[in-house]
Amino acid sequence: MFLQKLLDPEDERRRRVRRARIVRRNRIKREVAQGLPVRRLRVPKASxxxxxxxxxxxxxxxxxxxxxxxxxxxxxSTQQRQTVKQIRATAQQSAPPTKSLFSSKSSKAQSTAATNASATSSQESASRGSLPSRKSISRSxxxxxxxxxxxxxxxxxxxxxxxxxxxxxxxxxxxxxxxxxxxxxxxxxxxxxxxxxxxxxxxxxxxxxxxxxxxxxxxxxxxxxxxxxxxxxxxxxxxxxxxxxxxSPIALFKYAQVLELLGSYIGALTICASILQTCPKFEQLREVKLRFVLLQRYQLFSSVSETSAKLAVLKKCTEYTQELLLDKAITEGPRHINVLYLHTRLNEMLVDLATLSVSEPQGQTPKPKLAHVSVDILFQELYKLAIKCPEVAPPPGVKWKSWKDRSDTYTAFAEYFRAQGENVLASDALSQSLELLEALPPESTSSGKTSSLWRGLTEEQRDKRIALYLVLARNYYQCNQMEKAIRSMEAVFDLDPLHAEARTSLVEWFPAKWQYRLELEDASQVQIARVLRGIWDRKHALLRRREVIRAAGQKYRESPYHLGSRRQVLRLLRDKYASLFAAQDLAVRSIQRGARRYLHYARMRWKIEGQREKSLRELKSKHQTRKYRYNRIIRSQLAALLPDEYENRFFREDCSALRIQVGDGWYTSASQIENSSLTQLLLLLHSDVFEANAPERTLDGFAIPGDSNFSVKMKQ
The missing domain is CATH 1.25.40.10 (Tetratricopeptide repeat domain)
Known part of the structure; x- marks a missing residue:
């Protein structure tokens, strides 16, 4: 049971209500049975x-x-309402103190009940006086x-x-x-x-x-x-x-603000009018009047109705704005300039409508001249107030007469109102700025012709119009006035067909009219851009190729045998250099082949020469030793290999050896000499041929004896 009470307090409340009803019904039955009057209950108030x-x-x-x-x-809830109705009906029936709901009861019972009630009331008052109340506790x-x-x-x-x-x-x-x-x-x-x-x-x-x-x-x-x-x-x-x-006027005014934000100006205007009529003492009545005048100004500006009806509505609106200007809360607050601007514009519109509606006979001045004077006074007041506000302050040196006819003045007011969230006033200021801008004549050059043939506008004028129409379209979009926002964006598109924001906004806001057309234009622009990009890229590539060819030729001329430069020139100018490089390659290959053959045989020759020198060194080293100095094989090899160096030397040594041998008496008999093989050698030595072939030859290391006996012996 405790968990049920904890988790479901509504069920507990319902059970308490049922128990209280049962107790009350039993008490009423008991009092009626005893003949006692029913106790008067506290009648609940409507509040x-x-x-x-x-x-x-x-x-x-x-x-x-x-x-x-x-x-x-x-x-x-229905039972509660029925119970409340019964309690109220019971209270109304028991209102006279002398009568009760049950008239059959005796006066004695009534007196006892009265005494009991007085006693209980005195006890309750005493208990209340002794205990502190909840309000006193909360206050303390x-x-x-x-x-x-x-x-x-x-x-x-x-x-x-x-x-x-x-x-x-x-x-x-x-x-x-x-x-x-x-x-x-x-x-x-x-x-x-x-x-x-x-x-x-x-x-x-x-x-x-x-x-x-x-x-x-x-x-x-x-x-x-x-x-x-x-x-x-x-x-x-x-x-x-x-x-x-x-x-509730507060709820109605909030609902009107929501409708205004959603762009339902007629509904918001109706609700504001009903609040003004039914709740004249509403504490936010000045806010309601201001919204009513703003919405009514917008309706008059955008609707086409009779002039008399517009005049009546404008007079009522000017009365409201006059009341707001007399209010201290408005004049001392930040919205003073808003209300004064609105009042000035309403009076200006009122004068224009009165001028159009009144047809004066010829020779007479128009009636609303004094009204024009009042509008000028209002513009002077607005000029004085704008000087104090830096956001809308006029340029230095500009008087109020020229200031009120400048397009930049209303553009500054529009930016100021947009910053405050007053989109209706911003739309009015932007529209007036565009009207003043369109009223200016197009600029022209000294020759009398316009500087731009497109619409006769200069670039500066066109940019100004585009900027104003863009801000106006954004403002209408914020007000949820899509028709006027689309028209403003169409004006931007008319001035600049390639404006990106205008094209995107038109496709988003009005796709049925603009999506297919702009998609086709985008596709054609992409195709044209692709073609132009191809032409431009090909031209750029051609110029680049020429530059690369020139640089490659210059590099080849500087280093004609560099492999990289030859490859680059061959890749770029194949027709010119392919045959030349082929002939050069063939010549180089033949030269390399001959060089390789020459080197092969040269290496072979160098190897044989080395072996010869090695053998000569070995023979020389052996010949220098005592053992092989007079070896016939070594001496014959040296004489055969080095005839210039060893042939004459060995011959002289042999001759010297022979003379030594003859001088020492190795051959004792003439018969041995005649029979010897050396006879021919001796004859050769003393012959004229030897003297002619080898004049002044001596035997190295051997002295020829100088005695006569040796010479005689040799002659013999």
Whole structure:
């Protein structure tokens, strides 16, 4: 049971209500049976059940986290209303003190009941005097402690709501109550989610719908999308079905602001007019008057109606603006310049309409001349006020007469109004700026011809018009006036067909008319750009090729045998250098082949020469030794290999050896000498041939004996 009470407080509340009804019914039966008069109950007032929706501090400090709403969103709402009606009817019947509902009872019973009632009332008053009241406690509590307790209480309540909704989100009353608490805490996004959930579950209370609409409106102010504003409008329309909301001027004015933001100026104007008629003591009446005049000015500017009707409406609007200018809250606030500008423009329009409507006979001055004077006075006042505002201050040296006819003046006013969020005033200022700009004659050169043949406008004039039309289109789009925004963008497109923002905006805003056309233009532009890009790229490539060929030829001439330069020249100028490089390659290959052959044989020759030198070195080394000095084989090899060096030497050595041998008497007999093989050698030595072939030859290392006997012996 405890868990059931904890998890489902609504069931506990319903059981308490049923128990109280049973106790009350039994008490009434008992008193009737005893013949006692029925005790007079406290009659509830209408204010106890009505909701003051316009009070800003409502729902900020709930008395109980589970207090039900009185919007009929519970199934017992009909029973509660019937009970209230019965209680009120009972109170009306028992209003006279001398009569009671039961006239059959005796006066004695009445007197005893009166004495009992007086006694109980005296006891209650005594007990009340002894105990302090809740109001006195709350007043005596410091504000910071009270705020802390409220914060802690709200945290507990929020946590409890979140726990229950996490388990069962399909609770209508709890979703609504939690959304209201979140709205009081200024968490508008979460509040809108829970209130929308409560509405989807069947909540129909006016407070739920109104708080949902207010949440959407605050989300829009914080930077929401258009869908949020449309949802806000739908929620306000549902809330206005309830009488307490429909009779609230604050709710109506908020709804008018939403309609104005959505571009439904006729509906907003109607609501503002109804507020002015039905609620003349509304505290925000000056705001309502200002919105009414602005919307009415826009309707007069954009509608085509009779001049008399426009004059009547303009007079009423000028009266309202005059009242606003006499209001101290307006004149001392930042909107003084807005109201004065609007009042001046309305009077100017009134004068123009009066001039057109009144046809004067010839020879007479027009009647509205004094009105013109008043408009000039208003422009002077506006000029003095603009000097104090740096955003719209006139240039130095410009007087008010020329200032009011300048296009830049109204452009500055438009930027100022757009910064304040006054889109209607910004549209009026931009339109007037365009009118003054179109009224200027086109600039021309000294020859009498315009500097640009396109529309006879200079580039500067065209850029000014494009900038103004762009700002006007954006402003109309912000006002949700799509028809006028499209027309302004079409004017930009007419001035500059290639303007990117204008093309994108027209495709987005009016695709049925502009999407196919602009897509075809884009495709053709892409094709033309592709062709031009191809031509330009080919020309650039040709120039680049020429430059590369020139650089490659210069590099080849500087180093004709560099492999990289030869390859680059051959790649770029094949017709010119292919045959030359082929002949050069053949010549180089033949030269290389001959060189390789020569080197082969040279290496072979060098190898043989080396072996010869090695053998000669070995023979020389052997010949120098004592063992092989007179070896016949070595001496013959040296004489054969080195005849220039060893042949004569060995011959002289042989001769010397022979002379030594003969001088020592090795041959003793002449017969041996004659028979010897040396006889021929000796004859050769003493012959004339030897002397002629080898004159002055001596034997190295051997001295020829000089005695006569040796010579005689040799001659013999």
């Amino acid at each position: 106890d059940f009505a909701l003051n929706l316009d009070e800003p501090d409502e729902w900020t400090e709930p008395k109980s986290p589970f207090r039900p709403t009185f919007g009929g969103n519970s199934y017992e 509590m410091p504000p910071h402690i009270k705020a802390k307790w409220q914060e802690v209480f709200q945290q507990v309540v929020f946590k409890r709501h979140e726990e229950i909704l996490a388990k069962d989100p399909n609770r209508k009353w709890r979703q609504e109550r939690f959304g209201l608490l979140l709205f009081a805490k200024r968490e508008y996004a979460r509040a809108s989610e829970h209130l929308a959930k409560a509405v989807s579950l069947g909540a129909t209370s006016s407070l739920c719908w109104r708080r949902l609409a207010d949440s959407y409106y605050h989300m829009w102010e914080d930077g929401g999308e258009w869908e949020v504003l449309w949802a806000c409008r739908a929620a306000y329309e549902q809330a206005l079905n309830h009488v307490e909301v429909a009779c």
